Amino acid sequence: MMKVWVVYPLRVAFASVPAALIVSALAITFLPPSVSFWVSGAVSAFSAFLFVAYAWGRHAGGLLVAPAIALLFCMNIFPLLWSFGLSFFHYRANRLAPPRFAGLHYYEKVLSDPVVWDRLQVTAKMVVLTVSLQMVIGFLLAMLFAKQFPLRRVLLILVLTPMMLSFVAVGAFFRYYYEPTFGLVSQAVRVFTGEPYVLLQSAAGATAGIVFADAWMWSPFVMLLVLAGLVSVPKYLYEAASIDRISHWRRFWSITFPYVRSLLMLALLFRTIEAFKLFDVVFLLTEGGPGTSTETIAVYVYRVSFQYFKTSESAALAYILLFTVIVLTNLYLYFANKRNRT
Amino acid sequence: MKHGNTLRAAVCGSAAAAILSAGLFTAAPVLAEDIVLRMAVPDWPPTRIMKDLFDKGYKAKSGNNVTLEPDFIPWPDYYTRLSGxxxxxxxxxxxxVSDSQWLGAFIxxxxxxKLNDAIEADPELQTIMDGLNPALVDAYSTYPHKSKNYYGFPQMPDVLVAYYRSDIFCDAGEAAAFKAKYNADLPCTPEEMNNADWDMVQKFGEFFGRKKGENLSGAALDDDFYGIAYQAGKGYDFSTMQIASMIWQHGGDIWDETKAPTGKAEGVVNSPEAVKGFxxxxxxxxxxxxxxxxxxxxxxxxxxLFREGKVAYMINWIGFAESSIDAKTSKVSDKVNFAMAAGLKKSDGSIDRTYNIGGQPFVLMTWNDENTNTEALEFVKWWLSPETQVAFAKAGGQSGLKSVYGDASYNTFRPWNHAFGASISNxxxxxxxxxxxxxxVQxxxxxxxxxxxxxxxxxxxxxxxxxQEELLLEAGHIE
Structure with a gap:
């Protein structure tokens, strides 16, 4: 062993990985959980030790980042892989029955479930509405704050505040804001109509309420990114344009917009991914109601996972969503890069 | 060499310490153990009062030092947090403290x-079980429902009762106007309000719905005012509890689990009576x-809304009553009265008040070690002793012990208690x-x-x- 270790240290370390996996699998199969947990832990630790021993004195940089990667693996990647594995088994987290292999059953079930398609349509509607509203408002705010004016810094801080609030606070705030008996919106409308105003009673009203709350919270984020683009435009370009007496419109399209475009794409990307996962505001404001008209796919995954405890089904659904977001993101990046090249 | 000496000294030292401490432990008398009862509880007055009573007066008979450590979790998150x-x-x-409907999932x-063995082995627990209202034992303890397998003891039984504004309902001007409009007497005392059926409640709704600026009990309103309120929320069970009650009163039914596997959902859940009730x-x-x-x-x-003074009559759980008569939390604290919740008047003149049960049982976990479990059962016995139950009721809780809520003095503890005892069996x-x-959810x-x-x-x-038919078929509850 010693000689092997001296001659092939890296290979030994690598060979220890499948060995550790086999030992863990055997331990999980044949030993009670309380024992197999420690056996698997010990063989994993031994395997990790071999890598560390190899890298000692050879790859100091790698060793320094290793703890961070190990932590990431334990807290993030491993649970992710575990839940991915669960999506191929019959398993419910609140039952005693051990997992049984199910193959692609849950993927098939989820993809052919009309409820899922309905929730996806609701989500798509929300994404389109809220992201476009955020882009427009964020852009206009950025144009405003790109100029110097009195109290600009104070106003900027105020405008950025919603983004820093917790989701729960925003949800609770808007719940009262729209409340027909005490709420500000209802009180204001009542001055003119004499009747309390019940925004959240219809599907359209509830959607509007959610979109507005989400846009209120996240438009400042778009503004921040666009503002960074705006201040990076060199002044001399505007000076040259004014010498040439170029129109404001042309100045915007030929000078300002190209500088901002890539950041705008970035904002669009971030906000689309986030809006796709829209949960907090919906859950706090309407719980997906009236009926299920504002129940986004994220709320539905929550229900399947933590209310119905269909663990495998919710895992399969979550991976399909992850896949969708990855595809969307790549499409975005592809088109963004293509444009930049042309 | 130096290392060797140090090592030897350390080994000798620790061995000596081990012998000494072992001697100490064997020589000492049996020491009282520190036992902590960790309990998940919803955050509301009945559990806060329980903690308070425990801290003030609980002494374990075993001599152990028992402490109660409840995690107060807000109601809307409670199921998710506990199941998590x-x-x-x-x-x-x-x-x-578990909602009764969760028994199946968590069992x-x-x-x-399962508490059958503990109950069989302990005459005190048997006395407690015999002394409880049978509706509570069925709902809080049995799984499958109404079987002989017991899993819980009542922590706080709860019923839906009527909260109403005595300043409005007992106002002479309002009573006269009500009489003129409907040719009926406006109920004022709880006894009168106990006779109110749904038709009367509909009249309350119509009569007391007033706009800002209109008069109510002789004073101009500074905001709109509403006659009635009951639950109609999408979250958790915040409409089912009232709707199921209404369906039962009209002679309809929900899918009845005690009739499984032959009892159907289709044709029962959507029967003409159920539709009428809804x-x-x-x-x-x-x-x-x-x-x-x-x-x-x-x-x-x-x-x-009720505590803000916007509603004349509401049906809600007794669990909220304490805060409605507390001046710190209620604008109407000195103007509230309580009665049995309204029901449906039958052709023979009686009122059907079948309602959905509220309240929660205690449950014990399967992983408790023997000592903790013994102390947990001792705690339950203390909680369900008549003295503690009376103290709990005096502080604003309710008791499921027939001897406690059946006693005449019970109704004097709190203004809503008279409605509790009369409603519990329905x-x-x-x-x-x-x-x-x-x-x-569906x-x-x-x-x-x-x-x-x-x-x-x-x-x-x-x-x-x-x-329901599809889901229950798939799950094997319907054949």
Whole structure:
């Protein structure tokens, strides 16, 4: 062993990985959980030790980042892989029955479930509405704050505040804001109509309420990114344009917009991914109601996972969503890069 | 060499210490153990009072030093937090205050302990079980429902009662106007209010709905005012509890788990009686504060509106009563009275008040060690002793012990107690099977569509019946 270790240290370390996996699998199969947990832990630790021993004195940089990667693996990647594995088994987290292999059953079930398609349509509607509203408002705010004016810094801080609030606070705030008996919106409308105003009673009203709350919270984020683009435009370009007496419109399209475009794409990307996962505001404001008209796919995954405890089904659904977001993101990046090249 | 010496010294030292401490332990008398009862509880007055009573007066008979450590969790998150803790395997809690409908899910998961052996071995527990109202034992303890397997003891039994504004209902001017309009007497005392049926409640709704600037009890209103309120919220069970009651009163039924596997959902859940009951429920929503149209008027919103002085008559759980008569939390603290919740008047003149049961049992966890479990059962015995139950009732709680709530003095503890004892035997429960949450969520969604005016009662109940039939067939509860 010693000689092997001296001659092939890296290979030994690598060979220890499948060995550790086999030992863990055997331990999980044949030993009670309380024992197999420690056996698997010990063989994993031994395997990790071999890598560390190899890298000692050879790859100091790698060793320094290793703890961070190990932590990431334990807290993030491993649970992710575990839940991915669960999506191929019959398993419910609140039952005693051990997992049984199910193959692609849950993927098939989820993809052919009309409820899922309905929730996806609701989500798509929300994404389109809220992201476009955020882009427009964020852009206009950025144009405003790109100029110097009195109290600009104070106003900027105020405008950025919603983004820093917790989701729960925003949800609770808007719940009262729209409340027909005490709420500000209802009180204001009542001055003119004499009747309390019940925004959240219809599907359209509830959607509007959610979109507005989400846009209120996240438009400042778009503004921040666009503002960074705006201040990076060199002044001399505007000076040259004014010498040439170029129109404001042309100045915007030929000078300002190209500088901002890539950041705008970035904002669009971030906000689309986030809006796709829209949960907090919906859950706090309407719980997906009236009926299920504002129940986004994220709320539905929550229900399947933590209310119905269909663990495998919710895992399969979550991976399909992850896949969708990855595809969307790549499409975005592809088109963004293509444009930049042309 | 130096190292060797140090090592030897250390080994000798630790050996000596070990011998000494072992000697000490064997020589000392049996020491009182520190035992902590960790309990998941919803955060509301009944559990806060329990903690308070425990800290003031609990002494374990065993001589152990027992402390109660409740985790106060807000109601809306309670199911998720408790189920998260149980399923994660962290084994954090020794006990929990569990909603009765969760029994199936958490017993099948292997978390809640079966108590039959403990009860059989302990005459004190048998006396307690015999002394409880049988409706409570069925709902809080048995799984399968109404079987002889016991899993829980009542922590706080709760019923739906009527809260009403005595300043308005006992106002002479309002009574005269009411008499002139309906040729009926406006109830004022609890005894009179106990006779109010749904037709009377509809009249309250119509009569007391007033606009800003109009008069109420002789004073001009500075805001709109509403006649009635009951639960109509989409979250959790915040419409089912009232709707199921209404359906039962009209002679309809929900899917009855005790009739499994032959009892069907289709044809029962959407029977003509059930549709009539639900239609009756929907017909009264027009008299409620406008938030009802959004489907978010849950029990908390109702409670808030009532304490803000916006509603004349409301049906809600007794659990909220304490805060409605507390001047710190209620604008109407000195103007509230209580009565039995309204029911449906039958052809023989009697009023059917079948209602959905509230309140929660204690459960013990399967992973408790022997000492903790013994102390947990001792704690239950203390809690369900007549002395503690009386102290709890005096502080604003309720008791399920017949000897306690049946005693004449019980009604003097709190202004709503007279309605509790009279209502408790009219209580039924919905389902306890593990699929409870799926049934509930879908039902709440369909109810919500009807409440917000997107569909009628028949369509909603048809959709619920169809969904339940399929789900229950798949789960093997219907053959």
């Amino acid at each position: 803790s149980l399923t994660s395997g962290e084994k954090r809690y020794n006990m929990a 099948e998961g292997g978390y809640y302990q 239609e009756h429920y929907l017909s009264l929503l027009q008299y409620m504060p406008p938030v009802v149209k959004t489907g978010t008027m849950d029990i908390f919103k109702q409670d808030e 209580q039924q429960d919905i389902w306890h099977i593990p699929e409870f949450f799926e049934l509930l 039902q709440q969604e369909e109810f919500d569509k009807a409440i917000t005016g997107q569909q009628d009662a028949k369509t909603a109940l048809d959709a619920i019946a169809k969904f």
